Amino acid sequence: MSCNNILKAKGYRLTPQRRVILDILHHEDAHLTADALYEQVKDKVAGVDRSTVYRTLDLLESLGLVVKAEIHGAHVYHHSEEGHHHHLKCRACGKVVELPEEALEALEKSLLEKHGFAADLHHHVITGLCAECR
Amino acid sequence: MSCNNILKAKGYRLTPQRRVILDILHHEDAHLTADALYEQVKDKVAGVDRSTVYRTLDLLESLGLVVKAEIHGAHVYHHSEEGHHHHLKCRACGKVVELPEEALEALEKSLLEKHGFAADLHHHVITGLCAECR
DNA sequence: ATAGTTGCAAACGCTTTGCACTGGC
């Protein structure tokens, strides 16, 4: 089911602003900050307000359509359809490398077995130095 | 060498404010927010300002005497003498469980071998559900 | 003496809020 239909099915309205925000999030691979998203929305919908972007992101996150993560104190948003994965962020060059979900499965399992802790390791960001910057 | 001496050795002054802040950080096991630290400092030094707490934390962090971490968008500070460790934070009850450094060593090693990525896994926070809240 | 350090007050950046108006359903 498309995001649009999920919204409707839950009784939320499909406004032009939400349409555009969903559209951008789907065509954008990067992890957008609220501000970067606002800058793009602004070009397509005249007069949008930042608060609308924030409110929409909150809504989409609560519906599980968007994932919110944190990279160095900055909040980044990402649509959640493409399967879970993780990120390696280089603290020197800033490059972000994708990491498949399997990379953290062993850790997830051991935390559950040894500590009874069900970790949310679905969209994790790990900082460090990449191969080129070491 | 004590923190006090490290400060002096680098040409920084040992003011009453810094003395108190260092004292609290050493006698406090928890991870303090800047605000929580300020509240404690306030009781010992009349008229301290928040900016002094922030400036001192920045200084101590830059000297490596204090570690700054992030839990759900809140910055927490922690003195760095007690060896590296990690945290499991329960998203339901908020409880924070300590995790020994070894728990992430296997992951660190595999990231280095498979991706050439030297991860900063020294004070990591993992969110999830603890044993009681699952 | 003199640079490092402080308190004050003001500004900051990001995010949230209250409100009356608008527009999707």
Next chain:
DNA sequence: GCCAGTGCAAAGCGTTTGCAACTAT
């Protein structure tokens, strides 16, 4: 027509800054 959703403006929060006064060395 109803009520969810919007733009606007203002406030909120944690943090940073410029500056004149102070003080540890």
